[in-house]
Amino acid sequence: MSEKVLMKGNEVLAESAMRAGCKYFFGYPITPQTELSAYMSKHMPKIGGTFLQAESEVAAINMVYGAAAAGARVMTSSSSPGISLKSEGVSYIAGADLPAVIINVMRGGPGLGSIQPSQSDYWQATKALGHGDFQMVVYAPSTVQEMADYVAKAFDVADEYRTPVMILLDGLLGQMMEPVELPEPKADIPDKPWACTGTKGERAHNVVNSLYLDADLLDQTNRERYERYDKIKAAEQISEEYLCDDADIVVVAFGAAARIARNAVNAAREQGIKAGLFRPITLWPFPVDALEKTVAHARGYLTVEMKMGQMVDDVRLVVAGRAPVVFYGRTGGVIPTPAEVLDAIVAFDQKVGE
Amino acid sequence: MSEMRFILSGFGGQGLLFGGKVIAYTGLIEDRQVSWLPSYGPEMRGGTANCSVTLSDEPIGSPLITNPTAVIAMNQPSVDKFEVDIVPGGIIVIDSALTNSGPARDDITSFMIPATSAAEEEGLKGLANIVCVGKLWAETQFCQRETLDAAIRKAVPARKVAMVDKNLAALELGMSM
Structure with missing residues (x-):
């Protein structure tokens, strides 16, 4: 049990991710989640990880795609309009069956909307954050403590089911401070034998891909993915x-x-x-x-x-x-x-x- | 103690968000329920930069305070904006050095203190925010006295540790006003 500290929600999301073994963060600043990126930029180098402010949201999510394919625990964060820009990449990540954690600190919409708190990306998060047949696990914390806890859980669930996981909150929760007990750093992160880490001449190539020119094969792949979704529905409701x-x-x-x-x-x-x-x-x-x-x-x-x-x-x-x-x-x-x-x-x- | 809901408001740069953090740390130290919420809109660039701080013994609902039990107002727009929301019987601490009129209501108690000018006279320039927090504590005792000093020590970042004593002096100044 670590001592309780007083921290901003956005900063807790970043700190908890690093404690969960996240070594790569790719993002682009946007109100009201910028403190998360700022915290990552300051602290990620101290743990030997990579913080990179990309040239755009589209670039950031594709960097997430690459790091996830290589088996890393990786995260990106944004707010509503930025998440829309990332939607194509999230669909690719889901189509390639890769784990990744995505944070959306929602603001008013549609369009550029406002920078004040909102929950109006619910449909986007739960029904269609991109094209094609896919879903993401979506956690909606209500306290700063839950932000710490569910970010940690998100990485485990993403790895277990090989799926993108979203933490969905609003600017109010991102900006507020509450006492929080941070999770202990995670020591044992499971191996990912499917990851593209180099064959070293000792195994067949691993392939990460979301393009299927054979319609039957894509049909079969989608059906297998939905069997996994059934397992998620049975085991992960909270x-x-x-x-x-x-x-x-x-x-x-x-x-x-x-x-x-x-x-x-x-x-x-x-x-x-x-x-x-x-x-x-x-x-x-x-x-x-x-x-x-x-x-x-x-x-x-x-x-x-x-x-x-x-x-x-x-x-x-x-x-x-x-x-x-x-x-x-x-x-x-x-x-x-x-x-x-x-x-x-x-x-x-x-x-x-x- | 029942729930206490504070709004600290003024111009950006006066340190009201920091003042709110000090209050929030008292709740952390005393193991109470605490929330601290800043305004983060364009008002931070002039007008009323403010924060909401709640101390409670029950889980806190909305961290956004719409009916404060006490307000610190360090400019006229803050008096105008938040005076109307204070619960009957509540209080408002106003920096009279920076405002030109006090509250119009007679069902709240107002404390007009020249926090900014008094701080400058005492060699505590820039700490009028903490002077006001000291006055707020004197009128509401929102925590144990020693907790307040401990909160200052926690809230002042390590690189500014030389400022701790000045902050403690600013608290005392506020309490004496």
């Missing part, structure tokens, strides 16, 4: 339930929005409304199994999002018409207040109580 056991109104929120929603749930309980908070920590795979358990008693679901209600679709897929599912949120970088969320809970409670 969520936190707060006061959900007897909840009439289940509020569903992740990341910074979940912190605000938790305040509102407490305030609603004080008014006698049986509200609870369901917080997905994996956004993909969405924690459908745990959410399903609430359907037996919940009279309604309210998603609280810093976007126009994208996650509400995933909640509706689970609830499947058995209870009303509605959305409350703000966009563009406006952070909802606990009082606004409480009003939404009260109004929804009156509606489903009729």
Whole structure:
């Protein structure tokens, strides 16, 4: 157990990655994640690693592709518009079945949007961060401590399933400081016998590639990848339930929005409304199994999002018409207040109580 | 102790983010729940650079404070922006050397102290932020007295260790005002 320190979320993401064995970071600065790159530039050389500020986001993600192909633990980070630029490379990484960790500290969109906190890249992260049939594991931490913990986990999960993993947070979490206990440095990183490290004349060539001119072979490769996705869905769902056991109104929120929603749930309980908070920590795979358990008693679901209600679709897929599912949120970088969320809970409670 | 929510606000360069860090470190030392959130928008380049600091014994919800229990305001835009948000019974510490009007509300307590000019007179130029933190502590006792000094020692970076004593003197100055 190391001593707790007070650190900024963005810096914790960088420090925790290095402790997880990340020796390569390729990035390009953008608000509100720049402190992450700055921290890497200062500290990566001290551990014998490589920090490189690329000429563009496109270059950075392709450097990640190369380092991952060579078996390194590698990371990149950006914020919303920069992640869009990286999307082609992420698709190649997924198509080549390579592990890599990608951080998105979201800001308001679309377009250049604002630089204030937002969650509006949910669909991009969970449905389609690029072309083709692929998914990524997506973690949505809600505290600085969880940022430390899930970055460490992200590298292990990426290696285990040979898949890109995203840490999805917003500018609020990236900028804030909280006490954090940093993970111990990871000593044993598993071998990667598939990596392109040179044959030394002792084995057949390893090939890293995402181009398949034989359609049947690509079909087969995609199907095998989706079998791996089924294993991820079965083993890697994570969520936190707060006061959900007897909840009439289940509020569903992740990341910074979940912190605000938790305040509102407490305030609603004080008014006698049986509200609870369901917080997905994996956004993909969405924690459908745990959410399903609430359907037996919940009279309604309210998603609280810093976007126009994208996650509400995933909640509706689970609830499947058995209870009303509605959305409350703000966009563009406006952070909802606990009082606004409480009003939404009260109004929804009156509606489903009729 | 119930939750304390502080906003420290002024011009960029006055050290309000650092002042907030000192308060946050007191929570770390006393093993309480802490959050510190800076403004990071264009307002940092003039107007109100500010930070939100919450100390609590319960898990902290939004780190963005919309209803502070206390405010430090080191310029007029900060008084104008945050006075309205303070909870009834809350306090505001205003650097009267840099502002031209105090708060209009009578359901909060205001402390007008000439932090910037007093700091300069005492050879503590640039430490008006910590003078204000000292005054805030004197009025709210947001931590144990010795914790505050320990927080200064933690918050001042190693390369500026010579500044520790001046920061401690600035705290004392604020408490005496």
